[in-house]
Amino acid sequence: MKHQGAARFALSMGVVAAFLAAGCRGLQPNPATQTVSAAAAGPAIKITNAWVFISDPGSAQVFIYTLPRLKLIEIATGFTQPQGECSDDKGDVWVTDGAAKTIYELEHSGKLVKQLSDAVGAPIGCAWDPKTGNLAVMNFLGSNSQGGAVLVYHHGSGVPNLYYNPKLFNYEFGGYDGAGNLFFDGVGTDRKFILSELAANATQAKTVKVSGAKLHTPGMVEWDASANDLVVGDQNCSNLSASCVYRMTIAKNGATISGQTNLENAEGRQVCDMIQGVLWNRSIVGSDFDFCGSGSSATYVWPYPVGGKPHSENAHNVSQPFGAAISVRPMRDSP
Amino acid sequence: MMRTLVLCVALAAAGCSTGPPDVIGPARTSQSVVPDSIAKKVDLLYISDGNAEVTVYTYWQKTLVNTLTGFTQPEGECSDARGDVFITDAGAQRVFEYAHAGKEPIATLDDAPYAPYACSVNPATGALAVANEAGSSSRGNLAVYAHASGTPKLYTDSTIKDFQACAYDGSGNLLASNGQADGRDSYFAWLPKNGSKLVNVNLPGPQSSWTWQDVNGIQWDGRYWVVDAYYLYRVSVADGQGYYVGETQLQTFSGLPGPVWIYNIHPKEQGTQVVGPYEGGIDYWNYPSGGDAIAEISKGIDKPVAETVSLGKIHE
Numbered sequence: 001m002k003h004q005g006a007a008r009f010a011l012s013m014g015v016v017a018a019f020l021a022a023g024c025r026g027l028q029p030n031p032a033t034q035t036v037s038a039a040a041a042g043p044a045i046k047i048t049n050a051w052v053f054i055s056d057p058g059s060a061q062v063f064i065y066t067l068p069r070l071k072l073i074e075i076a077t078g079f080t081q082p083q084g085e086c087s088d089d090k091g092d093v094w095v096t097d098g099a100a101k102t103i104y105e106l107e108h109s110g111k112l113v114k115q116l117s118d119a120v121g122a123p124i125g126c127a128w129d130p131k132t133g134n135l136a137v138m139n140f141l142g143s144n145s146q147g148g149a150v151l152v153y154h155h156g157s158g159v160p161n162l163y164y165n166p167k168l169f170n171y172e173f174g175g176y177d178g179a180g181n182l183f184f185d186g187v188g189t190d191r192k193f194i195l196s197e198l199a200a201n202a203t204q205a206k207t208v209k210v211s212g213a214k215l216h217t218p219g220m221v222e223w224d225a226s227a228n229d230l231v232v233g234d235q236n237c238s239n240l241s242a243s244c245v246y247r248m249t250i251a252k253n254g255a256t257i258s259g260q261t262n263l264e265n266a267e268g269r270q271v272c273d274m275i276q277g278v279l280w281n282r283s284i285v286g287s288d289f290d291f292c293g294s295g296s297s298a299t300y301v302w303p304y305p306v307g308g309k310p311h312s313e314n315a316h317n318v319s320q321p322f323g324a325a326i327s328v329r330p331m332r333d334s335p
Numbered sequence: 336m337m338r339t340l341v342l343c344v345a346l347a348a349a350g351c352s353t354g355p356p357d358v359i360g361p362a363r364t365s366q367s368v369v370p371d372s373i374a375k376k377v378d379l380l381y382i383s384d385g386n387a388e389v390t391v392y393t394y395w396q397k398t399l400v401n402t403l404t405g406f407t408q409p410e411g412e413c414s415d416a417r418g419d420v421f422i423t424d425a426g427a428q429r430v431f432e433y434a435h436a437g438k439e440p441i442a443t444l445d446d447a448p449y450a451p452y453a454c455s456v457n458p459a460t461g462a463l464a465v466a467n468e469a470g471s472s473s474r475g476n477l478a479v480y481a482h483a484s485g486t487p488k489l490y491t492d493s494t495i496k497d498f499q500a501c502a503y504d505g506s507g508n509l510l511a512s513n514g515q516a517d518g519r520d521s522y523f524a525w526l527p528k529n530g531s532k533l534v535n536v537n538l539p540g541p542q543s544s545w546t547w548q549d550v551n552g553i554q555w556d557g558r559y560w561v562v563d564a565y566y567l568y569r570v571s572v573a574d575g576q577g578y579y580v581g582e583t584q585l586q587t588f589s590g591l592p593g594p595v596w597i598y599n600i601h602p603k604e605q606g607t608q609v610v611g612p613y614e615g616g617i618d619y620w621n622y623p624s625g626g627d628a629i630a631e632i633s634k635g636i637d638k639p640v641a642e643t644v645s646l647g648k649i650h651e
Contacts, residue, residue: 170571291530
């Protein structure tokens with residue numbers, strides 16, 4: 001083996017040809033122009049100022065699409081292994097990069113705001129706490145064959161505090177509820193699924209017993225404030241190569257599954273592997289990393305909680321899509 | 336070569352042909368000094384030798400049990416939970432299956448036109464994966480034989496032309512590599528459990544920017560995949576992404592000429608020893624601690640290229 005020089009990181013924007021044709025000059029994005037582009041896509045679609053950021057470690061890029069049409073806006077480059085994502089109330093998106101051991105903060109346009117170092121492991125997922133403004137990062141693994149951890153960066157900066165669930169080995173994805181409690185998933189050393197909770201102000205996470213179904217491979221974790229339940233994804237629903245998400249009611253004695261949403265492609269086949277999706281406007285937005293069938297990987301918007309076939313699809317860009325986060329354009333930028 | 340001739344002369348007197356076997360495939364040519372009843376119970380070490388033989392030793396006592404001959408170019412080996420041993424023969428384009436301590440193959444897989452270099456058994460399904468170089472074809476592949484028999488399903492990869500290494504994890508996910516088939520640089524592909532196509536996967540190394548070179552093989556140690564590239568590098572693959580875990584340094588004079596095998600009697604725990612070839616013999620090390628070799632076998636070995644351990648019934 002040989003060692004190469006220091007990894008390059010230079011976040012740049014790759015602007016798609018259609019966007020250039022719409023009037024964007026140079027490499028700086030133009031959100032206002034993009035909104036017009038989305039509106040032109042179809043009169044039946046409600047125009048939104050929300051974009052979705054899709055991480056793709058296969059190409060080491062993050063693709064930025066309009067919602068709900070999934071028209072490509074920007075491509076952020078310069079990552080090594082972009083993985084799980086989350087967003088804050090400013091419209092900034094945090095992208096974990098496991099190989100670079102870094103968490104990048106991107107603004108709505110995709111421009112780099114700042115980056116956080118992760119000195120203790122490989123970050124794979126994140127969650128932003130609307131109550132405190134803290135950023136939680138889940139490390140899949142630690143250093144020297146050790147298990148992962150939850151790192152909480154106070155107000156998304158500085159040196160993180162570390163938290164553990166002693167039963168967990170690989171930490172994956174997480175989400176905060178409205179009270180500052182962090183829920184996250186992962187697996188133990190026996191590779192079995194574990195849901196955990198780091199309660200607000202707690203010093204150690206605890207296992208949350210899940211009843212109603214058996215989960216196999218950790219997927220998205222997000223609090224659905226509108227339904228007051230926790231949404232947890234399983235990449236191998238029923239131990240098959242098929243992804244779904246579960247709705248869970250959280251109580252003191254654990255989590256009880258209250259519903260299941262199956263995610264299908266346009267042909268009606270359950271998607272192979274949605275790793276980390278995100279809730280948005282009675283939809284789930286995420287990508288299928290398709291290693292199961294003859295189709296290609298793609299990004300979808302599915303109705304939620306109904307599930308089934310997607311509202312919209314884009315199969316042109318991603319190769320090994322991973323995470324998703326919604327960025328709502330700050331009001332001050334509105335035309 | 337000299338030792339082979341001596342063996343054949345001795346065996347010819349007992350009725351063994353000294354020429355190539357009349358039937359395609361290996362034949363037993365040695366007399367065991369270990370009673371069959373003992374050999375069936377204990378762990379056995381199978382060593383593919385560059386002299387077209389496979390020598391079989393008791394793992395712990397290091398006593399020669401059998402010398403299996405008639406191969407053309409024996410390469411990588413693997414074993415299943417029953418103790419059956421699969422020996423790839425790149426020259427014959429076949430994979431031979433032996434029962435634990437068996438003296439003749441109990442099954443032969445015709446892998447032509449490809450040249451099989453390594454194999455691994457899926458502990459979840461019993462499927463046999465074979466890492467194929469192109470052989471007399473234009474491109475290699477991963478051949479997966481359901482239940483280690485029949486016609487394989489072939490998986491090709493956009494990046495990897497020839498395969499030289501593969502290993503299943505405990506759940507049935509497969510990691511494979513071109514090894515050294517295309518020069519020094521090594522690449523990896525991942526076939527997820529129930530997956531229908533290979534996915535190229537970037538495995539990070541011990542430093543932030545890392546290029547894999549001279550990969551000898553891949554093993555599953557019970558918890559992690561182990562990439563054998565001078566040192567042993569433990570990696571994990573989840574969600575299609577590779578993670579670097581740690582390394583084991585084996586103190587050797589000039590690196591290993593072939594892949595190692597990790598000795599593991601508890602499949603859900605990490606193995607405890609590792610064996611690997613050097614020029615003229617096989618060394619044993621503790622695992623995962625590594626360091627200096629703790630034992631060796633040199634008697635009866637010319638140019639070892641690969642090995643496997645078949646667990647005996649003593650563990651049942």
